[in-house]
Amino acid sequence: MNAEHEFLASAYVDGDLTDDERRIAEADPAVMAEVEEFRALRGRLADVTPPTDAARESALAAAMGVFHEQYGQAAAPTPVPTRPANVVSFWRRPIAMQLLGAAAAVVVIGLLGVVVMSGLRSADDDDSADVASDAPAEEPADEPADEAQLTESFDQDVAASDMAPADELADEPAMEAGAADDAGAPADDGDSASADEEMAAEEPADGPSADAAVDPARFFDFENADEPLVITSPDELAAAGAYLADVERTRPELLGSTPESACGPAVAVATVLVDDAPTVVAIVLDAQEGRVVAYDDTCLAVLAAPYAP
Amino acid sequence: MSPIDRSDEQLVEAARRGDAAAMDTLLRRHYDRVHAVCRRIAGTTRDADDAAQEAMIRIVRNLDRFDGRSSFGTWAYRIATNTSLDELRKRKRRPQLHVVGDDRDDAPPEPTDERSHLEIDGVADRLSIDEALAELPDEFRAAVVMRDVGDLDYAEIAVELGVPVGTVKSRIARGRKLLVTHLGNRDDPPERPTSSPPPPPSTP
Numbered sequence: 001m002n003a004e005h006e007f008l009a010s011a012y013v014d015g016d017l018t019d020d021e022r023r024i025a026e027a028d029p030a031v032m033a034e035v036e037e038f039r040a041l042r043g044r045l046a047d048v049t050p051p052t053d054a055a056r057e058s059a060l061a062a063a064m065g066v067f068h069e070q071y072g073q074a075a076a077p078t079p080v081p082t083r084p085a086n087v088v089s090f091w092r093r094p095i096a097m098q099l100l101g102a103a104a105a106v107v108v109i110g111l112l113g114v115v116v117m118s119g120l121r122s123a124d125d126d127d128s129a130d131v132a133s134d135a136p137a138e139e140p141a142d143e144p145a146d147e148a149q150l151t152e153s154f155d156q157d158v159a160a161s162d163m164a165p166a167d168e169l170a171d172e173p174a175m176e177a178g179a180a181d182d183a184g185a186p187a188d189d190g191d192s193a194s195a196d197e198e199m200a201a202e203e204p205a206d207g208p209s210a211d212a213a214v215d216p217a218r219f220f221d222f223e224n225a226d227e228p229l230v231i232t233s234p235d236e237l238a239a240a241g242a243y244l245a246d247v248e249r250t251r252p253e254l255l256g257s258t259p260e261s262a263c264g265p266a267v268a269v270a271t272v273l274v275d276d277a278p279t280v281v282a283i284v285l286d287a288q289e290g291r292v293v294a295y296d297d298t299c300l301a302v303l304a305a306p307y308a309p
Numbered sequence: 310m311s312p313i314d315r316s317d318e319q320l321v322e323a324a325r326r327g328d329a330a331a332m333d334t335l336l337r338r339h340y341d342r343v344h345a346v347c348r349r350i351a352g353t354t355r356d357a358d359d360a361a362q363e364a365m366i367r368i369v370r371n372l373d374r375f376d377g378r379s380s381f382g383t384w385a386y387r388i389a390t391n392t393s394l395d396e397l398r399k400r401k402r403r404p405q406l407h408v409v410g411d412d413r414d415d416a417p418p419e420p421t422d423e424r425s426h427l428e429i430d431g432v433a434d435r436l437s438i439d440e441a442l443a444e445l446p447d448e449f450r451a452a453v454v455m456r457d458v459g460d461l462d463y464a465e466i467a468v469e470l471g472v473p474v475g476t477v478k479s480r481i482a483r484g485r486k487l488l489v490t491h492l493g494n495r496d497d498p499p500e501r502p503t504s505s506p507p508p509p510p511s512t513p
Contacts, residue, residue, distance in 0.1 A: 006482045006483065010478070010482035010485055011482070014456065014481070037489045038485050038489070041488055044438050044492070045349060045453070045488075046457065046458055048345040049354055051340070051357070052358075056340055056341075058358075059358070059362035060340065060365060062365065062366055063336055063362070063366050063368065066370060067332050067369045071327035300358060300359065
């Protein structure tokens, strides 16, 4: 078999021959034997060990991380859990907002008083204007059922009027959230506009859910005495990246020496949930790309996310 | 229409508009072939995993540059080839850290029944192909893999390797012949890692 036969057989397999050349090839048994060998080789080359699911998912996650960087968070395929509205404490709000809140509270109390009074008038069926005007302070205590009914209907009204602003909170977390909170405060406490009570009413929304977002320091052991938490999502990795970038910039001594890693200049070691299994990873910050990447011990990027350097 | 029912071209258009589901579908559709190309060029599953991941990232990064002159698959396999060649170059520059057990393929399953004999033959076949490919010069290997695994045509391979089409044809022909010769030498019964009777020759 010479080089010309090889060339002819190879071109025959690829369908790259003219009609004349093909006839010549088919007339030569040696060339056709070579053709059969090359065809069999093709089959064997295509018989590749299939990739593992873990490798596939890891590669796709890394690529989609880049996609989200390029096209923004709006393009995220998986819905990001909506964080609760960022409720700002009454005393931490700007003065103007405090005044607005107080004014709104006064108006609500006034309206409530008017409603209670008119309700008492009709309930008592009393013709005396003097009694009616003197009564409001004491009457609610004497008529708890009526007040409860009125408060309940008021709460229902406020709750109904709050529906739209509450829906808007997820999309407009900043000023809109504050404004909605102002309008919604009476609904929480009924007839109270006291700042302390308002703050108390805010606690459930602010406290545990803020903790649920997880302080990124808790993923590492620099400033955290407890067992470091496992990073479970790109959002958490992004938060971890931003935290590490901040520590690297402001308190580099906390990071100590760079962990051994062949995958790049790792900033820290953490644990990431991969296929439901905690996996120790090296965290590498790519400041140029604005990307934080978690590499496993084989230098496979198991999770990536954008972060603000 | 769900993303899975859409053509590559439709998915590319949607992905360019920021449709993450379309991008995900497109990448999933081509990942296995991309991985196969990487596997054949890079040589080990571990390197193929890395190269395939990098290829996926490059596909996303360069999606806006895909001009539609070739099919998306062809374009993606070209990227996979380039990425694998880069991986090979990187591997040559760095010291070999994984001398033993570098590949999952190194551990064939225990021969417990007839079916496992077949599995072992499959693994052995892949191993001998890997070994034969490893002995090919890079430029021959890339040309053969791009043609026989990536299904790229001569002109596309020529562009990718930066050589004339005639050179591509001769590299493919020469590479195939060398592979057949290597495999012929390796298919001798004593070299197979099993005590089962040797299979009939896979080439006529």
